[in-house]
Amino acid sequence: MIGTAKIVKALRHGLVLSAAGALFMSTGGALFAQDNNKSSDVSKVVRLNRAPVSKEVLRVKLPRPTIVKLPNGMTLLLLEDHKLPTISFSMMIRPGQLADPDGLPGLASMTAGMLREGTEKRSSVQLATEVDSLGATLGASSAFGAGFTSVSATGLSGDADHLLDLMSDIVLHPTFPGTELAQFKQREEANLEQRRANPNFLGTEALRKALFVEPPLAVVSATKDSIEKVTADDLKKFHDQHYRAGNTLFGVSGDFRSDDMKALVTKYFGAWSGASEPALEMPKSGTGGPSRITLVDRPDSVQTVILAGTRTVKRTDPDYFPLVVMNQVLGGGPQARLFLDLREEHSYTYGAYSNVTANLYPGDWIGSASVRTPVTDGSMDRFVYEYKRIANEPVPESELDDARRSIIASFALSLESPSQVLGGWMNVQYFGLPADYWDTYPDHISAVDPTAVEAVAKKYVDLSHIEWVAVGDRKQIEDVLKKYGPVSVVDSNGNAEK
Amino acid sequence: MQRKLVAAGLVVLCGVCGLVLGSRKVAAASDVKVPPLDLQESKLSNGLRVILVPDHTAPVYAINVSYNVGSRNERPGRTGFAHLFEHMMFQGSDNVGKGEHFLLVLNNGGGMNGNTTDDRTVYFEELPKNQLDLGLYLESDRMRSLAITQPNLDNQRAVVQEERRQSVDNQPYGHAYLDIDSLAFDNFAYKHSTIGSMADLNAASLDDVKDFFRTYYAPDNAVLVIVGDFDPADALAKVKKYFESIPSQPAPPKVDLSEEDHYGERRESIYDPLARLPQVIQAYRIPAGDTPDNFAMQMLATILSSGQSSRFYQHLVKEKQLAASVSAEPDERIGPSLFYILGTPRPGVKVEDLEKAIDEEIAAVVKDGVTPEELAKARAQDLRRFIDTRRSVLQTANDIGEDAVLYNDPELINTLADKEAAVTVDQIHAAAKKYFVRDQLAVVTTLPSPKQAAAAGGAQ
Numbered sequence: 002m003i004g005t006a007k008i009v010k011a012l013r014h015g016l017v018l019s020a021a022g023a024l025f026m027s028t029g030g031a032l033f034a035q036d037n038n039k040s041s042d043v044s045k046v047v048r049l050n051r052a053p054v055s056k057e058v059l060r061v062k063l064p065r066p067t068i069v070k071l072p073n074g075m076t077l078l079l080l081e082d083h084k085l086p087t088i089s090f091s092m093m094i095r096p097g098q099l100a101d102p103d104g105l106p107g108l109a110s111m112t113a114g115m116l117r118e119g120t121e122k123r124s125s126v127q128l129a130t131e132v133d134s135l136g137a138t139l140g141a142s143s144a145f146g147a148g149f150t151s152v153s154a155t156g157l158s159g160d161a162d163h164l165l166d167l168m169s170d171i172v173l174h175p176t177f178p179g180t181e182l183a184q185f186k187q188r189e190e191a192n193l194e195q196r197r198a199n200p201n202f203l204g205t206e207a208l209r210k211a212l213f214v215e216p217p218l219a220v221v222s223a224t225k226d227s228i229e230k231v232t233a234d235d236l237k238k239f240h241d242q243h244y245r246a247g248n249t250l251f252g253v254s255g256d257f258r259s260d261d262m263k264a265l266v267t268k269y270f271g272a273w274s275g276a277s278e279p280a281l282e283m284p285k286s287g288t289g290g291p292s293r294i295t296l297v298d299r300p301d302s303v304q305t306v307i308l309a310g311t312r313t314v315k316r317t318d319p320d321y322f323p324l325v326v327m328n329q330v331l332g333g334g335p336q337a338r339l340f341l342d343l344r345e346e347h348s349y350t351y352g353a354y355s356n357v358t359a360n361l362y363p364g365d366w367i368g369s370a371s372v373r374t375p376v377t378d379g380s381m382d383r384f385v386y387e388y389k390r391i392a393n394e395p396v397p398e399s400e401l402d403d404a405r406r407s408i409i410a411s412f413a414l415s416l417e418s419p420s421q422v423l424g425g426w427m428n429v430q431y432f433g434l435p436a437d438y439w440d441t442y443p444d445h446i447s448a449v450d451p452t453a454v455e456a457v458a459k460k461y462v463d464l465s466h467i468e469w470v471a472v473g474d475r476k477q478i479e480d481v482l483k484k485y486g487p488v489s490v491v492d493s494n495g496n497a498e499k
Numbered sequence: 500m501q502r503k504l505v506a507a508g509l510v511v512l513c514g515v516c517g518l519v520l521g522s523r524k525v526a527a528a529s530d531v532k533v534p535p536l537d538l539q540e541s542k543l544s545n546g547l548r549v550i551l552v553p554d555h556t557a558p559v560y561a562i563n564v565s566y567n568v569g570s571r572n573e574r575p576g577r578t579g580f581a582h583l584f585e586h587m588m589f590q591g592s593d594n595v596g597k598g599e600h601f602l603l604v605l606n607n608g609g610g611m612n613g614n615t616t617d618d619r620t621v622y623f624e625e626l627p628k629n630q631l632d633l634g635l636y637l638e639s640d641r642m643r644s645l646a647i648t649q650p651n652l653d654n655q656r657a658v659v660q661e662e663r664r665q666s667v668d669n670q671p672y673g674h675a676y677l678d679i680d681s682l683a684f685d686n687f688a689y690k691h692s693t694i695g696s697m698a699d700l701n702a703a704s705l706d707d708v709k710d711f712f713r714t715y716y717a718p719d720n721a722v723l724v725i726v727g728d729f730d731p732a733d734a735l736a737k738v739k740k741y742f743e744s745i746p747s748q749p750a751p752p753k754v755d756l757s758e759e760d761h762y763g764e765r766r767e768s769i770y771d772p773l774a775r776l777p778q779v780i781q782a783y784r785i786p787a788g789d790t791p792d793n794f795a796m797q798m799l800a801t802i803l804s805s806g807q808s809s810r811f812y813q814h815l816v817k818e819k820q821l822a823a824s825v826s827a828e829p830d831e832r833i834g835p836s837l838f839y840i841l842g843t844p845r846p847g848v849k850v851e852d853l854e855k856a857i858d859e860e861i862a863a864v865v866k867d868g869v870t871p872e873e874l875a876k877a878r879a880q881d882l883r884r885f886i887d888t889r890r891s892v893l894q895t896a897n898d899i900g901e902d903a904v905l906y907n908d909p910e911l912i913n914t915l916a917d918k919e920a921a922v923t924v925d926q927i928h929a930a931a932k933k934y935f936v937r938d939q940l941a942v943v944t945t946l947p948s949p950k951q952a953a954a955a956g957g958a959q
Contacts, residue, residue: 045650047596052603052640053632059558059608084556085886086531117807126817129807136879157531157883184820191776191823191845198671198775301772304661304669336598336605345598348657351665371665403606410608413627416557417891 046341058406059413063439066252066426067259071266073273074247078426079262080254082419088161088255089420090168092152093431095248097143099217099281100239104230106216107223109143111189111231112239113150116141116171118181123170125181131167135160139167145221146209148281148361149431150244158256162265169269175240177233189228196222197493200299200306200371200472206495207295208308211468212365215284245275252427254419283362292467294488298475298498305377305473309384310367311461316359316432322445323453324366324461328357329404330454331391331462332368336407338387343370349380361432366461374473378481385464385485392458395451409443533886535913538899539731545747546719549738550899550909552726554892560727561625561893562634564642565900568715569618570693571754571834579659579695580703582615584711586655588622589613593644597651600637607633610893617689618833619904625893628728632737638723639741642716647708656700663694671774675945682765683782683837683941688756717748722903726896756834758784765941774947776823777850781840781857784939785930788831789906791922795930796838798922800827801877802869803860808876810860820845821853833905838934850944861935868928881919 066080098109117139118125132139137156144151152172156164196202206221213219251270253262314320332339332355343353350370358364368388372380396404415421429438471482475490475498482488490498539551570581591597604611609626622641624634667673677692684690723742725734761784786792804811804827811825825842840861844853888894895912903909911918 046598046602047591048599048602049594049596051594052599052636054603054607055629055632057629059627059629061558085533085889087883087886126808126813129813130876133806133808133880134876136876136881136883155883155887157886159531184817187820187845188816188823191843194775194846195671195823195843198773200669299773302669304664334601334605336601340601341598344658344661345654348654349661351658351662371661371669373661373664403602407606407608410627411610413558413608414610414625417559 045346058410060409060443061413061416063412063415063422063425064419066254066423068426068430069263071246071271073271074245074275074277075249075251075270075273076430077263077266078250078252078423078430079257079259080252080419080423080426081257081259082254083256086158086256088156088158088164088253088257089423090152090154090164091252091254091420091424091427092168092172093149093250093252093427094152094172094244095149095431096243096278096281097147097149097151098145098220099148099283100243101217101220103216105227105235106220107145107189107227108231108235108239109150109243110145110223111185111228112177112236113141113143113152114189115177115182115185115236116152116175118185119176119178120170121174121176125178128167128171131163135163137164137167139164139171141171146218146358146360161257161262165265165269169273172244173270173273177236177240179233182231182233182236186228186231189223190225193222193225193228200297200302200304203297203299203493203495204306204308204369204470204472207297207470207472207491208310208367208468209365210495211293211295211470212310212312213284218283218362243278245277246270246273247275247277250427250430252423254423280361289466292465292469292486294469294471294482294486296475296479296482296488296490297470297472298490298492299472300474300476302374302473304371304373305380305471305478306369306371307377307380307384308367308369308470309381309388309467310365311463311467313357313364313366313461314359315361315363317434318359320457320460321359323449323457324357324359325408326401326404326446326449327391327396327454327457327462328355328366329408330396330400331355331387331458333404336403338391339368339370339384342387343372343380343383347376347379347383349373349376349383353383374477377471377473377478378484381469381482381485388462388464388467392455392462392464396454398451401449401451401454405446405449408446412443531882531886533889533916536895538909538913540909541735543718543739543743545743545745546717547742547745548722548903549735550722550724550903551729551731551734552724552895552899553729553731554726554895555728557892558628558728559625559892560628560631560634560725560729561623561891561896562638563621563623563722563724563726563893563896563900564638565619565621565722565724565904566715567720567904568620568711568751569616570691570695571617571688571756572715572751573691573695575687575691576699576702577695577707578691578699579663579693580699580707580711581620582693582695583656583659583700583703584708585613585615585620585622586659587645587647587651587708588641590648590651590655591646592640593646594640595637597646600641603633603637609634615693617693619901621897621900623893623897623900631729631734635737635741639745642718642721642742643745645712645716647705647712649705652703652705652708656703659694660697660700663697663700667694669773671771672778672945673773674771675769675778675780675943678767678769679780679782679839679941679943680837682767682943683784684758684835685761686756686758686835688754689758689832689834713748714751718742718745719747720751722900722909724896724900724903724909726892726899756832758835761938764937766944767942768944768946770948771945772948774945776843776846777947778945779842779850779854779857780943780945781854782837782941783840783934783936785829785836785838785934787833787836789902789908789911791918791926792930792933793829793831793836794919795922795926796829796934797831798874798877798881798919799864799869799927799931800829800838801880802873802927803827803864805877805880810873811857814860815842815853815856819856821848821856825853825857850946854942854944861931864928864931865935868931869924871924874922874924874927878920882916885916
C-alpha cells in the first residue's frame with residue numbers, strides 16, 4: 002500500500018504495488034449510473050448488479066468518551082477499550098502553527114520538534130532510552146494548516162504512569178538546550194531539502210500560497226531562513242505563551258479505568274496552568290480573482306502533478322455537509338468520477354482524487370493527479386470536463402444515494418479503532434460542534450439532496466476562479482498550460498522564475 | 500515482529516546503548532500476553548485453503564485472498580507482469596462489470612485493494628458484517644471467470660506505466676531502489692523489479708494474461724482468510740457455496756530461487772537529477788523469512804535503527820552528526836533475503852564518510868555483538884507494535900494470509916512473539932558474524948547530479 006508506507010517500505014521489494022494506491026476505505030462513493038449518463042464518451046464502467054448486496058445500512062452509534070473539565074481548564078476525554086493491553090494518549094494544544102510570528106514560519110513546528118531534546122530532569126538521550134525501553138512512542142508536532150500542536154504517546158497499558166510522566170515532562174518542562182538545537186536545525190534543513198525533491202510537496206506549497214496568499218495559512222513548511230534564524234529563546238517564548246492547560250484537549254483511549262486515569266492525568270498535569278487564549282483571527286486575504294496557473298519548474302520530471310482547487314469554509318459552516326457529499330461524488334475514491342474518468346477511462350494516471358478540508362478557518366478543496374508529461378493538457382481537459390459537469394448537471398439520484406450510503410455505512414469500520422473514534426470526539430470539542438455531532442452526522446449526510454450538491458458545486462468548483470498548479474518540466478509544459486490561463490513560474494525552492 | 504511493523508514505525512533510528520535506565524521498573528513486556536487467535540482451518544474439495552478467525556469486537560469483517568504467485572514467477576521479457584495481472588483482477592468478471600468492484604465495496608461502506616510483491620499477490624476487502632456475501636461473491640467471481648479483454652489490458656497497462664512513473668521514475672532515488680536488488684541478486688527471480696520495465700509491460704499480451712490466470716489463479720494455489728464478526732459455520736457454508744465449484748488446476752511450476760555464492764563486494768554509483776541530497780543503500784544477503792537467523796537479523800535491525808535511542812540514531816545522527824537519517828530494514832522472502840541499510844548524509848557531508856561510519860557500526864556488532872539491555876528494549880518495541888497491529892481485522896487477515904501462502908505457517912501470528920522472544924544475544928552475534936560479510940554486500944550510491952558529484956570531493 003503505497004501511501005501509508007515510508008521510504009523504507011519502498012525498498013522492501015522494490016515497492017509493494019497496489020491496485021489503487023492506498024487502502025481505500027469509503028468515506029463516500031459515487032458512480033456513473035449508466036442509464037442516467039447522457040455523455041456516452043465518459044464511462045466504460047459497467048454495473049451488472051448481480052452481486053449480492055444487503056440493502057440494510059448497518060447504522061452504528063459511536064461510543065462516547067467520558068468528558069471531564071479539570072480545574073486548570075484542561076479538557077479530558079476518556080474512551081475505554083479493553084480488547085488489547087495498550088493505551089494511547091493524544092493532546093491537542095491550541096493554536097499551533099497559526100501563532101507563528103511574521104518572519105519565523107515553522108516556529109510552532111520547531112518548538113514541538115524540540116520537546117524531546119531535553120527537559121529539566123532528562124537529557125535528550127535519557128528521554129529516548131526510556132521511551133524505547135518501554136517499547137513506546139512519544140512525539141510532538143505542529144502541522145501546517147492545523148490550529149494545534151499535537152503531542153501523542155502510545156504504549157502498553159501497564160506503563161500508563163510512566164508514559165504520563167514522560168509526556169508531562171516534555172510538555173511542561175522542556176529546556177531547548179542550545180547544543181541540541183544546533184543539531185536539530187541541521188536535521189530540519191536536511192528534511193526540507195528532501196521535501197523539496199518531492200513533487201507533491203512542491204505542488205501543495207504552490208497551491209496553498211495561491212489560495213491563501215499570506216502566512217500563516219499560505220505556508221506549508223519552515224524555510225531555510227527561519228531554520229537558520231530561530232533561537233532557543235524564540236522556542237521558549239512560544240512555549241511559555243501558548244502551551245497552556247486552558248488551550249488543551251487531552252484524550253486517552255485503550256485499556257484503562259476512567260476513574261484511575263482521571264487521577265493519574267491530574268497527578269501529572271494538574272499543576273499545569275494557563276487560561277485558554279482567544280481564537281486567532283486569520284487574514285481574510287485570498288484571491289477570488291480569475292483562474293490562474295502556477296507552474297513549478299522541476300526539470301527532468303516525467304510526470305506533471307496537477308492540482309486544481311479552491312478555498313472552502315469553516316467546519317461549522319452549513320455548506321460543509323454538502324461539500325463532503327459533493328467531494329465523494331467527484332473525487333472521494335476509486336469509485337468516484339475523477340478516478341473513473343482520468344484513470345479507468347483515459348489511462349492518464351495511476352489515480353485522480355479530490356479532498357475537502359474545513360477548519361476553524363476556511364479550508365481547501367483540491368482535485369489532483371500525477372499524469373505523464375505528454376498528456377498534461379489532455380488531463381486538464383478532463384478536470385475541466387468533470388468540474389463543469391458537477392457544477393452544471395444535477396447528480397443523478399442513484400449516484401447520490403451511493404455516495405451518502407458509503408459515508409454512513411463506513412462508520413461501522415471506524416469502531417475498530419478507539420483512538421480514531423476518540424479523535425472524532427476531540428474534533429467536536431476542538432471545532433465547537435454540537436455534543437451529539439457524530440450521532441446526528443448520518444442524518445446530516447442523508448439530508449444532502451441534489452439541489453444542495455449542485456449549489457456547493459457551483460459555488461466552489463467554479464472554473465473561473467479555480468487555482469491551478471502544475472509541477473513538472475517547464476520546457477515541456479509551459480506552452481500547453483497557457484491555454485488554460487495566465488501562467489506564473491516558480492522554481493523548486495519556491496522562488497519566482499522569469 | 501519487525502517484519503509486520505515496518506510500516507507502522509514512526510521515526511526510524513536509534514540507538515543507544517549503555518545508557519542506564521532510571522530506577523523505574525520497565526513494564527514487563529514479557530509478562531504481557533496477547534490473547535491468541537482461534538484459527539479454524541479447512542480445505543475445500545478443489546484445494547482452496549480456508550482460514551476463519553472469529554473476532555466480535557466490531558461489526559465488521561475482512562477477507563483476504565492470497566495467491567502463491569509474485570514477480571518471482573515472471574520470465575525474462577515479461578517483468579512487471581504479475582503486478583499488471585493484479586490490476587486486471589479489478590477489471591471485471593462474468594458477473595461483475597468493469598469498475599463495479601470499486602463501486603460495490605466503497606459504496607457499501609467498505610475498503611479494498613490488492614498488492615503484489617516478489618513472492619505473493621493479495622486481494623482484500625473490509626466491509627460491515629451484513630455484507631459478508633458481497634465480499635465472498637466478488638472474490639469468487641474473479642477467481643472463476645476473469646474478464647480478459649484487450650481494452651482492459653491496454654487501459655491497465657497504461658495505468659501501471661503511470662504507477663511506475665509516479666513511484667519510481669518521477670521520484671528521487673526511485674531507480675536506486677530498483678538497482679539495489681538487481682545488483683544484489685544474480686538469479687532472475689529476485690533480480691528484476693516487481694514494477695517491471697516499460698518495454699516488458701508493452702510486450703504483455705492477452706495470451707499472457709490468459710495463461711497466467713489459468714496457471715496461478717486456481718483455488719489450490721490460494722488461501723482464503725476471513726477475520727471478524729461472523730458465525731464460522733455460516734461463513735464456511737457460504738465459502739463452499741461460492742468457491743467450491745471453481746475447478747482446481749495442476750500445480751504451477753516451481754521457481755528456483757537459489758543464489759550462487761558471491762565473491763567480492765558489488766558497487767554502483769548513479770546520478771539522479773531529481774535528488775537533492777546523496778544517498779547510500781547497502782544490502783547484505785540474509786536467509787529467508789520465518790527462520791531463526793532471519794528473526795535474529797530482524798531483532799538486530801530493531802536494535803540498530805528503531806527509535807531515537809537506537810545505535811544508528813545516537814551514533815550517526817546525533818554524536819557524529821553525519822546523517823540526516825539512517826535505517827536498517829531487513830526484508831523477508833521465501834528465498835534469499837536482503838538486509839538493507841539506507842543512509843542520507845546531512846547537507847555538507849560526503850556520502851562516503853557516512854558509509855564509512857555505517858561500516859564501523861556494522862563492524863562493531865560483528866566484533867562485540869549487542870547487549871542484553873538492547874535486546875530487551877528491542878523486544879519491548881516489537882511487542883508493543885505487534886499488539887497494535889492486532890486491532891485491525893484487515894491487518895490480521897492480511898498477515899495470516901501472507902504467512903499461510905509464503906511459509907505454510909498461518910499460526911505464525913500466534914507464535915511470532917515467542918519466536919522473537921527466543922532470540923538471544925549470542926544468536927544475534929553469530930548471525931551478524933555470518934551475514935555481515937563484504938563478499939555478500941551490494942552498495943548503490945546516489946549523487947544528485949554530475950555537477951554535485953564533482954563537488955563531492957569538496958563542499959558536498
